[in-house]
Amino acid sequence: MLTALGLIALGYLLGSIPTGYWVGKVLKGIDIREVGSGSTGATNVARTVGKGAGVFVLIADVFKGYFPVWLAIYLQKARMLDEIPYGEWMIVPSIVAAMTLIGHSKSIFLNFKGGKSAATALGNVIAMQPVAAAITFAIFAFIGLTTRIISIASMTAAVVAVISVATVTYPYKAPISFIIYIAMGASYVIFRHKDNIGRIMRGEEKRLFSSLILFFLTTLLVCQSAVWAKPAATNGTTGLLPDEAVNIRVYKATNQAVVNISTQSIQSDFFLNAIPREGFGSGVIISPEGYILTNNHVIEGAQRLRVTLFNGTNVPAEIVGTDPANDLAIVKIVPPANTKLTVVPFGDSSKMEVGRKVLAIGNPFGLERTLTVGIISSTGRTMQTGSGRLIKGIIQTDAAINPGNSGGPLFDSSGQMVGITTAIFSRSGQSAGLGFAIPINIAKNLVPELIAHHRIIRPDTGIEAVQQLDVGLRVMRLDPNGPAAKAGLQGPKNVVYQQGAFTIQSVDSTQADVITMVDNQKVRSADDLLSYVDKLKAGQIVTLTVLRHGILIKVPVKLTVGNAG
Numbered sequence: 001m002l003t004a005l006g007l008i009a010l011g012y013l014l015g016s017i018p019t020g021y022w023v024g025k026v027l028k029g030i031d032i033r034e035v036g037s038g039s040t041g042a043t044n045v046a047r048t049v050g051k052g053a054g055v056f057v058l059i060a061d062v063f064k065g066y067f068p069v070w071l072a073i074y075l076q077k078a079r080m081l082d083e084i085p086y087g088e089w090m091i092v093p094s095i096v097a098a099m100t101l102i103g104h105s106k107s108i109f110l111n112f113k114g115g116k117s118a119a120t121a122l123g124n125v126i127a128m129q130p131v132a133a134a135i136t137f138a139i140f141a142f143i144g145l146t147t148r149i150i151s152i153a154s155m156t157a158a159v160v161a162v163i164s165v166a167t168v169t170y171p172y173k174a175p176i177s178f179i180i181y182i183a184m185g186a187s188y189v190i191f192r193h194k195d196n197i198g199r200i201m202r203g204e205e206k207r208l209f210s211s212l213i214l215f216f217l218t219t220l221l222v223c224q225s226a227v228w229a230k231p232a233a234t235n236g237t238t239g240l241l242p243d244e245a246v247n248i249r250v251y252k253a254t255n256q257a258v259v260n261i262s263t264q265s266i267q268s269d270f271f272l273n274a275i276p277r278e279g280f281g282s283g284v285i286i287s288p289e290g291y292i293l294t295n296n297h298v299i300e301g302a303q304r305l306r307v308t309l310f311n312g313t314n315v316p317a318e319i320v321g322t323d324p325a326n327d328l329a330i331v332k333i334v335p336p337a338n339t340k341l342t343v344v345p346f347g348d349s350s351k352m353e354v355g356r357k358v359l360a361i362g363n364p365f366g367l368e369r370t371l372t373v374g375i376i377s378s379t380g381r382t383m384q385t386g387s388g389r390l391i392k393g394i395i396q397t398d399a400a401i402n403p404g405n406s407g408g409p410l411f412d413s414s415g416q417m418v419g420i421t422t423a424i425f426s427r428s429g430q431s432a433g434l435g436f437a438i439p440i441n442i443a444k445n446l447v448p449e450l451i452a453h454h455r456i457i458r459p460d461t462g463i464e465a466v467q468q469l470d471v472g473l474r475v476m477r478l479d480p481n482g483p484a485a486k487a488g489l490q491g492p493k494n495v496v497y498q499q500g501a502f503t504i505q506s507v508d509s510t511q512a513d514v515i516t517m518v519d520n521q522k523v524r525s526a527d528d529l530l531s532y533v534d535k536l537k538a539g540q541i542v543t544l545t546v547l548r549h550g551i552l553i554k555v556p557v558k559l560t561v562g563n564a565g
Contacts, residue, residue, distance in 0.1 A: 015103025065123025
């Protein structure tokens with residue numbers, strides 16, 4: 001977080017540099033805030049100090065908006081920038097951009113006064129989306145040359161910038177944080193021009209444009225050329241198709257966060273001899289401290305864990321927390337000295353639609369950091385875990401997933417993790433184009449609790465086993481000290497009867513209560529009951545409607561903290 005906060009502070013300080021004020025003082029000995037429109041921007045400087053001075057201020061103000069945002073984006077793509085936990089992957093450059101605007105209009109050097117921020121906002125757009133900047137400039141130039149009024153051109157360009165950034169793809173779709181920032185920044189720029197709007201309505205706005213346009217274009221092209229050249233120089237994607245460039249960019253940005261998890265457990269053979277058994281799977285680093293997210297079935301029953309990093313370093317790992325109900329687990333390593341761990345950002349799996357491109361990275365058959373590509377084939381699937389619970393909202397993909405991929409990340413085309421690959425459907429045991437991933441929105445809601453409490457604290461009814469019937473759920477086993485038993489819920493009865501000279505004892509399950517509803521909602525499966533209870537908290541009371549000897553009765557049960565994650 002320190003690097004991110006430093007960049008945010010840099011954005012504000014650079015934005016605060018009062019170029020127009022200093023130029024007015026040096027060249028004319030005037031306070032630019034007390035003449036003309038009172039703005040420190042290039043337009044007011046050109047009117048009151050001179051057109052050459054206005055050009056200089058324009059270039060400086062564009063650069064103030066361009067440089068800190070470009071730097072933040074560069075560090076983010078190079079994985080050198082500390083992540084904001086669970087934040088959108090490009091949120092730091094967006095915050096830096098916002099701070100340059102605030103700095104320009106509310107300069108710390110000028111008692112928090114300044115210019116209207118249009119030129120600084122343009123610098124932001126150049127750094128974020130150069131093609132959108134070119135479109136914005138074209139509209140700015142057309143409106144400016146037609147009306148010769150810079151304020152009209154600036155406000156029109158602000159609106160066009162929002163549309164351009166939201167729709168133009170270069171070299172990939174703009175992150176949502178860019179779009180939100182540009183929309184907010186454009187609104188701010190227009191708001192700062194409220195006095196100009198009044199002068200335009202009264203016909204008092206001065207016409208001053210053509211002498212600046214050439215210099216403005218030159219500044220834009222120089223800055224833009226630097227940005228356009230960057231993807232080719234950094235990613236080596238010259239001459240590649242756009243889809244290939246996305247694959248390469250995502251892999252380079254994320255593959256070093258994918259680890260190989262090897263496990264060793266002890267099993268007994270027929271003669272009760274201890275037989276070591278080894279397994280392997282994948283995991284993904286989610287914090288610089290060494291926390292790794294994976295599947296529970298990858299590490300379940302392991303006596304020893306080893307993690308292999310991208311550079312071949314093999315280190316021991318320990319299990320931090322498990323959630324068998326959602327087949328998720330957290331393990332931790334101690335980061336090796338002189339090794340900076342790559343951390344991948346969490347995305348939003350609720351935005352995944354059928355047809356969206358996804359990329360899986362894992363260790364199929366032990367082949368480390370293998371990339372496979374596909375699409376979202378379906379969403380909202382339901383899958384049963386080894387614990388017997390159902391996970392809902394599962395993502396289905398045709399990206400090749402094989403044994404060893406389990407626990408690895410599923411990325412969208414912006415490099416954000418949207419799922420954890422967990423299973424395949426195949427008669428051969430190998431990829432048949434039917435892979436499944438746990439949505440990342442499930443995982444990111446559970447990760448903090450797994451780290452803090454080493455398990456998921458769920459409310460418990462004390463009902464340990466049920467049998468599914470047409471009319472509801474027959475209670476097959478109760479925790480004798482659990483809340484359901486204390487509330488009077490009845491399980492199978494022990495029946496003793498005499499048969500000749502023998503006394504026979506058996507269990508009569510037909511005497512057990514049959515749960516038909518929970519809080520007046522019908523239950524048809526164990527998952528219906530568990531899913532409902534999971535939404536509540538320990539201490540709350542649920543009312544079970546049960547069928548007992550042909551009569552429906554209500555049994556209030558006060559939930560307690562479950563004994564298992």
